[in-house]
């Protein structure tokens with residue numbers, strides 16, 4: 001997708017163009033922040049998304065976006081879904097959007113890694129991945145932004161005031177908190193998977209790493225999330241009346257904080273997760289997704 005020229009007009013006849021192209025795509029460097037930075041940026045980003053999606057829809061794209069002629073002919077979204085994974089949040093979003101889609105299920109191996117079949121869909125073989133016609137897209141953040149831009153019909157978009165918060169938590173989700181949570185998981189698993197004789201040693205080392213490197217970071221991050229949600233009038237990350245991309249993305253991290261136990265998650269974080277779990281679309285996604293240890 002990054003190979004697309006932002007200034008390229010949406011190809012004529014593309015069904016996305018009327019929905020998304022709300023104005024000319026910015027071809028000049030972004031000016032110094034103004035008071036309505038959220039509004040301008042949203043319009044620019046939306047138009048860029050329109051051009052990008054339209055161009056990608058029309059042609060095969062280099063990089064991690066590949067072409068599957070069978071899926072392209074079928075024109076239906078396919079979610080490549082792994083059990084007990086962050087793919088669940090994409091399932092929630094697909095249910096909220098109400099678009100037709102199909103789930104292809106992949107079961108974790110006893111090692112807890114994904115089965116090799118996922119690598120046939122995308123070289124990294126991680127879930128979630130979606131295919132939508134000729135487009136194959138990995139990375140939750142990219143998928144969530146893509147689906148909202150293409151199928152949101154104006155829903156799940158932050159207000160002008162919430163735009164920067166939404167941007168921050170979109171990136172923070174996979175960029176900061178998730179690596180810390182995964183690091184915690186790995187250092188918890190190492191002693192369990194160590195040969196019996198050296199287990200006391202690995203346990204001692206891993207406990208130390210967890211105490212010094214992981215737990216303080218989890219605590220600081222959990223406190224930041226809690227303080228942020230405490231300021232949100234609606235309890236959503238961008239503070240508006242409806243969930244936005246940041247909420248879909250942050251749902252997994254917040255669920256994981258709760259699952260860690262030990263007061264990792266504060267009251268506002270728990271209230272956020274309850275609000276997510278109370279939504280009909282989330283419940284439908286849960287029924288369809290199979291095993292999910294975090295709800």
Ligand SMILES: N[C@@H](CCC(=O)N[C@@H](CS)C(=O)NCC(=O)O)C(=O)O
Pocket residue numbers: 082084085086087112113114115125126127128138139140141174
């Ligand atoms: N940053 C990626 C992470 C993808 C990822 O690591 N997915 C996990 C599931 S939660 C996975 O596929 N694990 C199986 C494996 O690594 O083999 C995203 O958000 O999509």
